[in-house]
Amino acid sequence: MQFAVVFIQSNEPIFMLKRSVEIAVLSDLHLGSYACHAKELLNYISSIQPEILILNGDVFDRKFKSFEKLPDLHKSIFQNIVALSETDTKVFYIVGNHDQHFQPYIDESYGNIKVRKKLSFNYKHKKYWFFHGDVFDTSLSISPFFNQLGTRGYNALIALNKSINTVRKWVNLAPMSLASKIKNTQKAKYYRTAFEEQVTKLASKNEYDFVACGHTHIPCVMSKNGVTYLNSGDWVENLTALEFNYKKWSIYRYDNIDFDYHSPKLQVPTKKQKNKATSIPAFQTLFKFNFD
Numbered sequence: 380m381q382f383a384v385v386f387i388q389s390n391e392p393i394f395m396l397k398r399s400v401e402i403a404v405l406s407d408l409h410l411g412s413y414a415c416h417a418k419e420l421l422n423y424i425s426s427i428q429p430e431i432l433i434l435n436g437d438v439f440d441r442k443f444k445s446f447e448k449l450p451d452l453h454k455s456i457f458q459n460i461v462a463l464s465e466t467d468t469k470v471f472y473i474v475g476n477h478d479q480h481f482q483p484y485i486d487e488s489y490g491n492i493k494v495r496k497k498l499s500f501n502y503k504h505k506k507y508w509f510f511h512g513d514v515f516d517t518s519l520s521i522s523p524f525f526n527q528l529g530t531r532g533y534n535a536l537i538a539l540n541k542s543i544n545t546v547r548k549w550v551n552l553a554p555m556s557l558a559s560k561i562k563n564t565q566k567a568k569y570y571r572t573a574f575e576e577q578v579t580k581l582a583s584k585n586e587y588d589f590v591a592c593g594h595t596h597i598p599c600v601m602s603k604n605g606v607t608y609l610n611s612g613d614w615v616e617n618l619t620a621l622e623f624n625y626k627k628w629s630i631y632r633y634d635n636i637d638f639d640y641h642s643p644k645l646q647v648p649t650k651k652q653k654n655k656a657t658s659i660p661a662f663q664t665l666f667k668f669n670f671d
């Protein structure tokens with residue numbers, strides 16, 4: 380257990396106990412969108428003291444325009460992340476498909492916060508690879524469906540689709556896509572399997588022991604194709620994070636019961652933040668811009 384300053388709404392720090400975690404991984408927070416479960420996320424982020432914090436993409440939603448316009452709870456979440464980086468926590472910010480506004484800052488460092496497109500490192504004699512996962516979107520929009528039907532089935536479907544559209548044109552109807560109709564009904568199932576298949580095969584080919592993504596919003600720890608595949612889930616639906624502690628990875632699932640009550644006796648002052656004057660404003664220069 381460690382103690383640290385946390386911001387619960389507004390900017391007023393309170394003091395509370397924190398759980399120490401070796402590595403915490405969060406993705407798909409979607410700050411700046413109503414879909415984000417901000418209260419729960421703030422509870423969680425204020426309750427941990429990780430040595431390494433990996434934000435694996437889509438921290439900010441596509442709708443995010445400026446830090447000033449964020450709801451207070453969302454601001455507090457980010458302030459807590461910055462505050463963690465001011466203690467001993469190394470923070471890696473991996474850019475996802477929603478937070479493309481941060482593309483120009485890839486490979487920059489802001490104090491203890493490092494902005495990256497992907498991350499690869501050795502930890503406790505194992506080789507790790509972290510990336511958001513949107514890089515597979517182009518191939519996956521075709522592959523899962525294509526694989527299922529096989530080449531002949533796919534060609535037959537395209538031929539049938541063409542004849543149907545010729546008829547539709549005669550009667551002044553817009554063309555339709557049978558392929559996309561089938562894809563939509565089966566989409567989720569195919570997508571998940573194909574995503575995990577492609578990610579693990581590529582990681583295995585590159586001799587990684589672990590590969591961690593976000594993007595699918597489906598939390599997961601499993602072995603596939605000779606590597607361990609990790610997914611941190613999201614803070615939209617599942618309210619999950621990945622944690623490495625006591626030599627193993629596990630999925631943290633948010634539970635309100637854990638946060639119902641804080642004894643005032645346990646709220647004690649703590650660890651001093653380092654370099655506060657320099658690196659927080661450095662990272663916050665990012666937020667001076669409006670991403671309209």
Ligand SMILES: [Mn+2]
Binds near residue numbers: 436513
């Ligand atoms: Mn994404």
